[in-house]
Amino acid sequence: MQSPVDPLAVEEVVPGVTRIALPLGGITGGVNVHLVRGDGPTTLVDSAMPLPGTLETLEAALATAGSSLEDVELVLVTHHHLDHTGLAAQIAARSGAAIAATAPVADAIADPHGLLVREVAWGERHIDRHGAPGTLLDMARQGEPLVRALPTAPTDRVLSEGDVVRAGDLHLTVRERPGHSPSDTLFVEEEPTVPGRPLAFVGDHVFRSAPLTPVLGSMLGTDARPAAAYLAALEETAAIPGLLALTGHGPALLDVPALHADRRGALDRRTGRVRDALGPEPRGTWDLGLEVWRGVPSARHGLTRLGALLASLELLEDAGEVERTTLDDDGGVGWRATGD
Numbered sequence: 001m002q003s004p005v006d007p008l009a010v011e012e013v014v015p016g017v018t019r020i021a022l023p024l025g026g027i028t029g030g031v032n033v034h035l036v037r038g039d040g041p042t043t044l045v046d047s048a049m050p051l052p053g054t055l056e057t058l059e060a061a062l063a064t065a066g067s068s069l070e071d072v073e074l075v076l077v078t079h080h081h082l083d084h085t086g087l088a089a090q091i092a093a094r095s096g097a098a099i100a101a102t103a104p105v106a107d108a109i110a111d112p113h114g115l116l117v118r119e120v121a122w123g124e125r126h127i128d129r130h131g132a133p134g135t136l137l138d139m140a141r142q143g144e145p146l147v148r149a150l151p152t153a154p155t156d157r158v159l160s161e162g163d164v165v166r167a168g169d170l171h172l173t174v175r176e177r178p179g180h181s182p183s184d185t186l187f188v189e190e191e192p193t194v195p196g197r198p199l200a201f202v203g204d205h206v207f208r209s210a211p212l213t214p215v216l217g218s219m220l221g222t223d224a225r226p227a228a229a230y231l232a233a234l235e236e237t238a239a240i241p242g243l244l245a246l247t248g249h250g251p252a253l254l255d256v257p258a259l260h261a262d263r264r265g266a267l268d269r270r271t272g273r274v275r276d277a278l279g280p281e282p283r284g285t286w287d288l289g290l291e292v293w294r295g296v297p298s299a300r301h302g303l304t305r306l307g308a309l310l311a312s313l314e315l316l317e318d319a320g321e322v323e324r325t326t327l328d329d330d331g332g333v334g335w336r337a338t339g340d
Helices: 054-064 088-095 103-110 112-129 134-142 144-148 226-238 256-277 285-293 302-318
Strands: 009-014 017-022 031-036 043-045 074-076 098-102 157-159 164-167 170-176 185-194 197-203 244-247 322-326 333-337
Touching: 009 244, 017 054, 031 054, 031 244, 074 088, 074 164, 088 098, 098 103, 103 112, 112 134, 112 144, 134 144, 134 302, 170 197, 226 256, 226 302, 256 285, 256 302, 285 302, 285 333, 302 322
Parallel strands: 043 074, 074 098, 098 157, 197 244
Antiparallel strands: 009 017, 017 031, 031 043, 164 170, 170 185, 185 197, 322 333
């Protein structure tokens, strides 16, 4: 058993809901697990990254909050990324808790190693098409032994849009809002839990330190328009009056519309820089990015930067301002301004 490190935060957000922030590889703010208690099932929303010692840190945090792993009856998962699904199977095995998630998330929990293999294979084709260096996948490849060793678990309740889940005193409506990932799921309590405020567990759909960047991957179909889908989903969320958003990283958001407007403004400025860098001659995606970014991104952020660039190019393509071209016989992707 690993010795636990201290949780980054254990705080009651509203009565019956406690935010537990767990360390995540040096990332400021870590990753959140929310403990929900009341007359209904004692619930954890998300299950953290399966790093050595994290389960023990979670147990210590639950004790601080006056609960325990054995009290947990339900694990709800907001999306398929490993820092949210990682401990779900172990928590269920220890506590007997049921797992509830949408079908794509259920598939990830049932076969995390298979998902990683598919993601890396997709990523190799992706970066090759866009002229990016293969080193962008080094971190994913290095995580293979960790993921291979993870226990798996079936999902007891596979959720769909509009389903209602009881968690503590909350009645949470399932809202599928793809964007940050194709599997993004919100759990929304529409009855005010504090005066005038509905509440939602939003995972990584929106949080304070993240730009509006779809995380691309093997779950997306070839005709997907992830940037447009993300913007549409965010506008739906921002339109919920007075929403208190409990996020996957960092403290709760009290003003989602203001954050959405700020992030949308940053996206529009970034998209303008991309448009200005293009002319009539086709340019490869990575080459274009090096100009827009004014340098080479770090290995940690390279895939995110590439995803952000492609989001801007997708929006410009949809607006008829740029067109996609093929640069070579190997299918390399290029872009040029339309001149319209």
